[in-house]
Amino acid sequence: MKPGGQRLLALCLCCAATAAGATPPPLGVEVFVNSRDPPFFRMLDPAKLARARLGHAVFNTPFVPAGTPGAARIDGLGPLFNAxxxxxxxxxxxxxxGPRGDGPAPQNLVVQLQLPGPPDAPLAGDPRYGQELNTASLPSLRPEGSVTIRYQTLHGRYPDGTPWELRDPQYLLSNLRYGPLAAHTIIKPRLAPPLxxxxxLEAVPATVILGEGSSVTAGLPAWRWIGTHRELARFGWQATALSIRDQIGKAMAFEMGLTNPAYPHDDCTSVERDCRAAPNGGTPEVSAQLFDAVIEFVRWLAVPAAPAAAVAAAAHGQGAELFRQVGCAACHRPQLPVVLSAPGGGHVSAVISPYTDLRLHDLGPDLADRDASGERVRSLWRTAPLWGLGYRVGREQQLTLLHDGRARSLEEAILWHDGEARNARLAFENLPAKQRRVLxxxxxxx
Ligand code: HEC
Ligand code: HEC
Known part of the structure; x- marks a missing residue:
């Protein structure tokens, strides 16, 4: 993105509108001209812009094994990792x-491993494999294991007789290098979400997510204990990460085997002696400079606008009303306030349209995770934001929605909703076919 005066102006108009009590326009949506160069949602000062560009470069750079000559800044990969x-x-x-069909899980569908515990407790991984099953390794070691998916086709009909089909995944873990998982370890397949x-989302005030001063009570806020105090978490499919920084620290440590300023240890457990003995690429392996740059890059990423044709086609329908009537908007909140730092200092208020409440909901047993002995465990999911869906629909040959990418269309994603979202799903199913299409x-x- 080229920094331009226009965006700054837009932001200022926003604050003027807020001051006058009018509803400001939704913030943060931009047309993506070149998908390899995603735009930022506002103008950045030169220092931030330089940092964000460096972050983009780091985002795209494959890290290399510790000790690779001439690569001290980007070494330390693994030895166990995912990508x-x-x-x-x-x-x-x-x-x-996400996954196209039966076969090995794609790299971006990771399997997290977690011991059961209270929802707000610090996450504990499997005693042998840690927080994540690392399906790749440096040549000197072998990966922790591999993941294969097998889908079963489910058939059903809408009340009006129209047939539907869903694919129900089964995850098979094999080649487990350090022996079996603990019987109660929860197997958590997670697809990399859009960023x-x-x-x-980070700029939504905590009081809004907690529902203070509003009638919103569905679901639960995602708390995590950090030492002796609790913090509100908001990233990841189950809102297990506190912040963009926290999530990126985890990604580097657990998925790439890179120690970093937020997570000084990677995911080697005490039984993984070869992993612990491997040379490291510095302490930490990712410097504060590169780490902060990646955070800066992610922090300003704009939301892609839907294709103009899709917007025009939806313009005259009653889609927004149906979304509300059917009950989707109770969780997928159409508007949330944000407080952003203003380019010239101070703060500005604005409104975004993310279609999430950033709260956790039980969507029923069919979407819930299983533990290593095959038992379903109650699972709470953060309402997935729906902004940018138009861009994703327009770009992908096959959509892969929901936390493990099982849904191949918007319709399939809705049909998986159960539990707290059961009534909304039933109301959707009961709409006349034409209104379902409008929605x-x-x-x-x-
Ligand atoms: C091996 C695949 C993989 C790699 C590599 C990876 N991620 Fe992720 N990322 C994921 C998955 C899976 C999730 C969802 C995690 C969850 O739900 O707990 C995620 C979640 C995130 C989120 C939170 C998104 C949201 O809105 O909830 C951010 C931010 C993120 N990743 C940034 C990064 C950055 C930056 C890097 C590189 C340092 C990175 N990730 C590397 C797979 C990956
Ligand atoms: C009780 C809260 C709740 C209600 C009501 C609800 N949803 Fe959801 N929705 C969620 C949660 C939570 C997820 C993420 C679930 C997962 O990934 O397993 C989700 C995921 C989705 C997704 C997939 C998004 C993605 O990026 O993968 C779509 C599409 C969606 N919902 C649309 C709808 C529509 C349309 C309605 C109304 C018919 C609706 N939802 C009603 C909570 C809700």
């Missing part, structure tokens, strides 16, 4: 191409 760069999983932050707009068309224009 060598952010971009391998996140595709310029814009979308995730755009994360800086805006789906409206979603594809977000």
């Amino acid at each position: 060598p760069s952010c971009d391998e999983c996140h595709n310029e932050g814009a979308d995730a191409r 755009f707009g994360d800086g805006l 789906l068309g409206w979603l594809a224009a977000r």
Whole structure:
């Protein structure tokens, strides 16, 4: 993105509008001209811009093994990892191409491992494998294991007789190098989510997510204990990460085997002696300068505008009303306030349209995780933001939605909703076919 006066102006108009009590326009959406060069949602001062550009370069750079000559700044990969760069999983932050069908899980569908515990407790990984199953390694070691997916096709019909089909995944872990998982370890398949707009989600005041002063009570806020105090978490499919910084620290440590300023240890456990004995690429392996740069890059990523044709097609329908009537908007909140630092100092208020409440919901047993002995465990999910869906629909040959990419269309994603979202799903199913199409068309224009 070229920094231009126009965006700065837009932001200032926003504050003027807020001051006058009018509803300011949704902030943060930009047309993505070149998907390899995603725009930022506002003008950055030269220092921030330089840092964000460096961060973009780091995002796209594959890290290399410790001790690689001439690569001291980007060495320390692994020895156990999932992918060598952010971009391998996140595709310029814009979308995730999940599993196409039966077979080995793609790199960007990672399997996290977690021991059961209270929802706000610090996460404890499997005693042998740690927080994440690392399916890749440097040549001197072997990966921790491999993941294969097998889908079963489910068939059903809408009340009006129209048939539907879903694919229900089963995850098979094999070649487990250090023996079996603990029986109660929860197997958490997670697809890399889009990253755009994360800086805006981070700018939503905690009081809004907690529902203070409003009638919103559905779901639960995601708390995490950090030592002796609790913090509100908001990133990841289950809102397990406190901030963009926290999530990126985890990604580097657990998915890339890179120690960093936020997570000084990687995911080698006490039984993984070869992993612990491997040479390291510095303490920490990722310098504060590069770490902060990646955070800066992610923080300003704009949300991609829907294709103009999709917006035009949805313009005259009653999609927004149907979304509300059916009950989707109770969780997928169409508007949230944000407080951003102003370019010239101070703060500005604005409104974003993320279609999430950043709260956790139980969507029923069919979406819930299983533990290593095959038992379902109650799982709470952060309402997935729906902004940028139009861009993703327009770009992907096959969509892969929901936390493990099982849904191949907007319609399939809705049909998986159960638990707290059961009534909304039933109301959707009961709409006349034409109105279902109107709602789906409206979603594809977000
Ligand atoms: C091996 C694949 C993989 C790699 C490599 C990876 N990520 Fe991720 N990323 C994921 C997955 C999976 C999640 C979802 C985690 C969860 O739900 O707990 C995620 C979540 C995130 C989120 C939170 C998004 C949201 O809105 O909730 C951010 C930010 C992020 N990653 C940034 C990065 C950055 C920056 C890097 C490089 C340093 C990186 N990731 C490397 C797979 C990956
Ligand atoms: C009770 C809260 C709740 C209600 C009501 C609800 N949703 Fe969701 N929605 C969620 C959660 C939580 C997820 C993430 C679930 C997961 O990944 O397993 C989600 C995911 C989605 C996704 C997939 C997004 C993605 O990026 O993968 C779509 C599309 C969606 N919802 C649309 C709808 C529509 C349309 C309605 C109304 C018919 C609706 N939802 C009602 C909570 C809700």
